[in-house]
Amino acid sequence: MALIGLLLSHTLAGAEPIPQAERRSGFDQMSPEIQAMQRDDGANPGMLAVADGEDLWTKAPPSGGPACAGCHGVASSTMRGVAARYPAWDARTDKPIDLQGRVNVCRREHQGAEPLAYESPDLLALTAFVAAQSRGLPMAPPDDARLDPARAEGRALFEARQGQLGLSCAVCHDDHWGRRLGAAVIPQGQPTGYPLYRLEWQSVGSLQRRLRNCLSGMRAEPFTYGAPEYLALELYLATRAAPLPLESPAVRP
Amino acid sequence: MRRSRVAALLVLALMTLPALAEEGLVPTTIVGDAIPESLTSAPGDPARGRAIVSDRARGLCLLCHAGPFPEERFQGNLAPDLTGVGGRLSPGQLRLRLVDGRVLNPETIMPSYYSLAGLARVGRAWQGRTILSTSEIEDVVAFLATLREEASGESR
Secondary structure, three states, rough: HHHHHHHHHHHHHHOOOOHHHHOOOOOHHHHHHHHHHHHHHOOOOOOOOHHHHHHHHHHOOOOOOOOHHHHHHOOOHOOOOOOHOOOOEEEOEEEEEOHHHHHHHHHHHHOOOOOOOEEEEEHHHHHHHHOOOOOEOOOOOOOOHHHHHHHHHHHHHOOOEEEEOOEEEHHOOOOOOOEEOOOOEOOOOOOOOOEEEOOOEEEEOOOOHHOOOHHHHHOOOOOOOHHHHHHHHHHHHHHOOOOEEOOOOEEEO | HOOOOHHHHHHHHHHHOOOOOOOOOEEOEEEOOOOOOOOOOOOOHHHHHHHHHOOOOOHHHHHOOOOOOOOOHHHHOOOOOOOHHHHOOOHHHHHHHHHHHHHHOOOOOOOOOOOOOOOEEEEEHOOOOOOHHHHHHHHHHHEEEOOOOOOHHHHO
C-alpha cells in the first residue's frame, strides 16, 4: 500500500496539473460584454497602448541611436511569433529574460537609452505592441534545457503555500479553477493576455502586476518587479499554458 | 492559573493530539476534534461574529463559503455551506476548525485563523499576527453556534 502511494505521488509530481486539452483562457469565463470588448479593437482599451507602442517602435530615441524599426523593420513580420516564445534564455547574462527585459536590453545596448521602468506607460506600450504581433499564435515556450531549472523553480513557487492565509497558486488555479471565490470566478491563471487592460485597474498592466495582485491577496510578500522569482513563475506559466493562443492585449474584469 | 494547569494535565492524559503552543499566542488544548475551552474570559458576541464572517477583508469567510446571508451577493463555493453548521458542530469543534483546521486535515485550504505555525513569506504588514484575535475567534464561534437551521430545500 505504502509503495503504491509512493509511486503514485511520484507520477503525480511529474504530471501536468492541467492536461493540454483542458487548458482554458480566462477569456472563456468572462461575461459576453467583456468578451466583446476584447474582441473589438475599436472598444478594447488595450489597443491604445498598442498604438502608442507602434509610435515608439518607429521613433528614434533622444540618444540618437536607431529606432526599434531601424533594426527590426516591419514589426508585423519580424515580431510575429516572438512574444509566444518568451521568456527565453539570454546567453549574454546566462539568465532567463522576459519581453520587458528584452526591450530594455535593446534600449541599453542598441539605442544607448535608459531602461524603461516596470509598469511605465512606454514599457507597457512597447511590450503590448510586440505581443499584439503574435495574437492568435499558440504559446510556444522554447525547448531549451537551460530554462529547465528556472521552470522547475517556478513550478515549486506555484505549488508552495505562502502568505498569512497559507494558500498556494495551485490551490486556486490548478485545484479550484471554475469555482467562485466571492464575486470572482477563479480562472486557470493563464498568462496569454498580457500586457492587458484590467477594468479593476482602469489601466494596462503586465503579468508581473497581476502576480503581485494574487500574492497580496494571499497576504504574501510580493517580489520586486523584475525579480528572478517572477521570471521563474512566468516561465512555468508559459509552459503550463501552451498551446493556448496568445491574446494580448486582452481585457479582464 | 493553578486550576487550569491541573485541568490541562488531566486533559493531557486523555487527548489524542498535542496542545498547540506557539510563541505569544494563548495556548489551546485539543481534545478529540475540538478545543472545548474558550480562548478568552469574556463570552463571544454573536452580532460581532456575524459582522466578521460577512466582512470579506476581515473574516474572508464568504470568499470560500456560502451561508445564510441573504444580503450578501456572490458568496463563494470552494467550501461547505455554513447554513446549519451550529447544529452539526459543537462550539469546541467550531473553535478548532477556526484556530487551525490543519490539525484535522493537513491539506485543507481553509486558513488557520489563530496560528502562526508553518507559514512562509508572510507579507510585511501581516507578519507575527494571527488572522483573527482571540476575542474575534470567540465572536465568530458564538455566531456560528447560532446557525442551527438547516437550509430549506428550495433555497438552494
